[in-house]
Amino acid sequence: MPRLKPYIHQKQQWPIFTWEITSLIKPLSEVRNLQGRLIGKMESLGFELQNEAQLDAFSLDVIKSSEIEGEILSLDQVRSSIARKLGMEIAGSIESDRDVDGMVDMMVDATKNCFAPLTQERLFDWHAALFPTGRSGMYKLRVADWRNDTTGPMQVVSGALGKEKIHFEAPASELIPEEINRFLVWYNQNQELDLVLKAAIAHLWFVTIHPFEDGNGRITRALTDMLLAQSDQSTQRFYSMSAQIRKERKQYYEILEKTQQGNLDITQWMLWFLNCLSGALKSTNSTLTTVLIKANFWKEHAKTILNARQQKMLNMLLDGFEGKLTSSKWAKITKCSKDTAVRDINDLIEKGILQKEVAGGRSTNYELIM
Numbered sequence: 130m131p132r133l134k135p136y137i138h139q140k141q142q143w144p145i146f147t148w149e150i151t152s153l154i155k156p157l158s159e160v161r162n163l164q165g166r167l168i169g170k171m172e173s174l175g176f177e178l179q180n181e182a183q184l185d186a187f188s189l190d191v192i193k194s195s196e197i198e199g200e201i202l203s204l205d206q207v208r209s210s211i212a213r214k215l216g217m218e219i220a221g222s223i224e225s226d227r228d229v230d231g232m233v234d235m236m237v238d239a240t241k242n243c244f245a246p247l248t249q250e251r252l253f254d255w256h257a258a259l260f261p262t263g264r265s266g267m268y269k270l271r272v273a274d275w276r277n278d279t280t281g282p283m284q285v286v287s288g289a290l291g292k293e294k295i296h297f298e299a300p301a302s303e304l305i306p307e308e309i310n311r312f313l314v315w316y317n318q319n320q321e322l323d324l325v326l327k328a329a330i331a332h333l334w335f336v337t338i339h340p341f342e343d344g345n346g347r348i349t350r351a352l353t354d355m356l357l358a359q360s361d362q363s364t365q366r367f368y369s370m371s372a373q374i375r376k377e378r379k380q381y382y383e384i385l386e387k388t389q390q391g392n393l394d395i396t397q398w399m400l401w402f403l404n405c406l407s408g409a410l411k412s413t414n415s416t417l418t419t420v421l422i423k424a425n426f427w428k429e430h431a432k433t434i435l436n437a438r439q440q441k442m443l444n445m446l447l448d449g450f451e452g453k454l455t456s457s458k459w460a461k462i463t464k465c466s467k468d469t470a471v472r473d474i475n476d477l478i479e480k481g482i483l484q485k486e487v488a489g490g491r492s493t494n495y496e497l498i499m
Contacts, residue, residue, distance in 0.1 A: 135390055138300050138337055144311065146330060148396040153326070156403040160325055163410035164361055170417065171367050179365070180217055182420045185448075186366045186413070187211045191229075191236050194350045194371035197378060202229055211237065221441045231258035232347070239351040240366050243358035246317050249309065255348055256341055265343040275309070276342045278302035283339050285386075296386050299339035308338045316352075324360035328353050329402035330395070337389055350374070357406075367417075373409035381405070422499070423447040433480060438463040439473050443482070446497050453486070453494040 137143055171179055188208050195202050206225035210233040212218070225233075235255040245251075253273035263272050276283060283299040300308055312334055320327070336349040350371050358364060374381050380401070388398040426447060435443070442459060452458075460470035474495055477483040486494040 136298060136337075137389055137391065137393055138308075140393055142393055144315075144334060145393060146334075147394045148326075148399050149394075152396055153399055153403065156400060156407065157323065157325060160403055160407050160410065163407060164325075167367055167410055167413055168361055168363060171365070178420060178424050180215070181424065182367055182417060183215070183365050184208060184211055184217060184219070185420060186369055187215075187233075187236065187240075189372045190354065190366060190369040191232050192372075193369060193375040194236070194347050195232060197350075197371065197375050198346055202232070207233065220444060221437065227261040228259070231261050234258045235348070235351050236354065239355040240358045241364050243355045243364060247313055247352070247355070249313065252309075252340075252348065255351060256344055259344045259347060270342050275305040275340050276302050283342075296382075297389050299337070305338065305340045309340055312338065324356055325403070325406065326399065328356035328360065329399045331356055332402065333385070333388060333395060333398055336385065368409050368413040370406060370409050373405050373412060376408070377405055419447070419449065426499075430482065433482070436473070438465060438469075439477060442473075443477075443497075453492075454496065455492050455494055457492070 171182060174182065188204060188211060191207050191211070192202055192204060203225075205221070205223055206229045208219065209222045210225040210230050212222060214233055214237045235258050238251075238255070257273040260270055260272050264270060271277065278301060282301065284295050285297040286293045286295055288294045312331075315334075316331060332349055332353045335352055336345060339345045341348070353370055354366065357370060358366065384398055384401045388395055423444075426443075438459075441463060442454075445462070446454065456467060456470045456474055459465075459474060460467045463470065463473075465473075474483060478485075478495075481498060483495045484498050486496050
């Protein structure tokens, strides 16, 4: 009896996907409604607030897309890199590492040039940007080229050595040129297909081909952002799909595995994608609230004399400082002495900007007066 082919890319009809449109109408309508309301809100803001919201959304997208792959990037470096790419001036801008700049280059290109065709050369440029040293950690990579499977098939595996579980095996490397060509023809076509649904299909299709040795997930999410930007009819980002995927990472990998080991009816994958996107759009409301609070704060204190250290720490507090603010943390972050940190803090207390937290403890904590 012949062995059943376990993966969708091995099915005879691949990549002719099917789905139950009646099941998708309601969640798709909700997503489209949320998109419209968000873009409307953003258009009502001034230019500076739009830039601030865009900077926050881009930063979140870059940070969380990398985090999904276990790579932690510096938020300050990411914000500084994005600001430079978008021509924004921000307080406390710092130099950024090449890998940070590369990730930012890819994500900005995907959005700012979302209406430009997707080509093999563009994909190779993105891949080269992700791995500027030609390595992933200690391992040398084939950069700006398809994988060649010389050490065995491309597999997603978990478990201890000898007890591995294979979750997925990608198409053989010799099939990649044909697979990618077919994908690119479809991607660049103007189909009678809602662009949000197209983003869901593109995400599944590209990550299934898995054409590179590394970086497939990050490039997949950039492609998704590219189509979502088209669906918004905007070259600005105000929400982060990657941030929501990071929150739902376990469910994300589960639905991918189930879909890749199923048949070519991808209704359940598309429902998950729409629900995840809906969550991303709803989360942006809190981001927008933060942007408005921050703008109002700086408007109120436009004439307040503050040094660079105070400006940096106040921005961090307004962006959502993790943990409790102490004089020790202030000194460490701003690279100053403990005495200088205390003077900075006391000055802000006198100006009615900071106060000691009511709930004390072993050390004194400080919070913004809002």
